[in-house]
Amino acid sequence: MLEIDGSAGEGGGQVLRTSLSLSMVTGRPFRIVRARARRKKPGLMRQHLTAVRAAATVCQAEVEGDEIGSSELSFVPGAVQPGAYRFTIGTAGSTSLVCQTVLPPLLCASGPSTLTFEGGTHNPMCPPYPFLERVFFPLLARMGAKLTSVLDRPGYFPAGGGRFTLRIEPVAALTPLVLHERGVVHTLRAVAESALVPEHVAQRELAVIAERLALAPTALETRRVDDSAGPGNVVWVEAASEHACEVTCGFGERGVAAETVAERATEAMERYLAADVPVGEHLADQLLIPLALAGSGSFRTVAPSLHTRTNAALIERFLPVRFALEREDDEHFLVRATRIGGASILPAAP
Numbered sequence: 001m002l003e004i005d006g007s008a009g010e011g012g013g014q015v016l017r018t019s020l021s022l023s024m025v026t027g028r029p030f031r032i033v034r035a036r037a038r039r040k041k042p043g044l045m046r047q048h049l050t051a052v053r054a055a056a057t058v059c060q061a062e063v064e065g066d067e068i069g070s071s072e073l074s075f076v077p078g079a080v081q082p083g084a085y086r087f088t089i090g091t092a093g094s095t096s097l098v099c100q101t102v103l104p105p106l107l108c109a110s111g112p113s114t115l116t117f118e119g120g121t122h123n124p125m126c127p128p129y130p131f132l133e134r135v136f137f138p139l140l141a142r143m144g145a146k147l148t149s150v151l152d153r154p155g156y157f158p159a160g161g162g163r164f165t166l167r168i169e170p171v172a173a174l175t176p177l178v179l180h181e182r183g184v185v186h187t188l189r190a191v192a193e194s195a196l197v198p199e200h201v202a203q204r205e206l207a208v209i210a211e212r213l214a215l216a217p218t219a220l221e222t223r224r225v226d227d228s229a230g231p232g233n234v235v236w237v238e239a240a241s242e243h244a245c246e247v248t249c250g251f252g253e254r255g256v257a258a259e260t261v262a263e264r265a266t267e268a269m270e271r272y273l274a275a276d277v278p279v280g281e282h283l284a285d286q287l288l289i290p291l292a293l294a295g296s297g298s299f300r301t302v303a304p305s306l307h308t309r310t311n312a313a314l315i316e317r318f319l320p321v322r323f324a325l326e327r328e329d330d331e332h333f334l335v336r337a338t339r340i341g342g343a344s345i346l347p348a349a350p
Contacts, residue, residue: 001031054085
């Protein structure tokens, strides 16, 4: 059984989620100790527990330690079973992180799956649904994945109550991704979405973004959500270019001015545009498992975060691949995945 130190590197939930994903893909059991040890509240929280139980359901795993607050967990996977699943967090915890846990093994499954995720869909510190829909899923599709997603209802912090559905058609193998140039940005737009908050909040957010990024009125959109479980506000900026797309977000919260929320999304987009790379900091971390499953691939990005470095080192423990993080200069890196020798990425089907 592979032993994983949950305090290594960034020491957060990504260590657990990557271990779950690749344990299901490879059939290799693992035990994690000191889970989320570097977080203010260490151990498993509800969204991490949902990811564990979702993974266990998909592959009929034997699990020990799946309790709120647990710092140790063992996971012995069985065969991945495609099908129709509903995963409910019960809080505003991130549905996207649970989705990214079970998506890799179901891409390699023997049949199609339909997944319903309930909880938070627009969360700070996690990829919100617009990022999945506009950035992450299209790149997986470029690698051969067949995915169809629908946002049924947004869920904001702290009420949650959101839901999205994902249809997965498995593929025999993913095509390696080579993404070195962003190309010309042909669309730059902003969307301000709100539920149960005054309309002027979204208008003030878009006014800030329009001025900072010189956007025309036709590039601005407000969305009112009528069926939210609670109040919420999110604004995002999307840059669609020849070869990639990026979405940056700001999230409304009590006591924070609408202008500040907009500035957060805008400043993140300005950094991405100035970097002139196709892959932003957060997407770099999320592309590592797909590249590893494809056996090779590469992309240009900004200086890799501790999340990315931790994830790369962990993936290498499960799969016969090596990642090279090659510095081009102080701000630009080439991330490259390479298969080791003639080793098979995935185990032979039983």
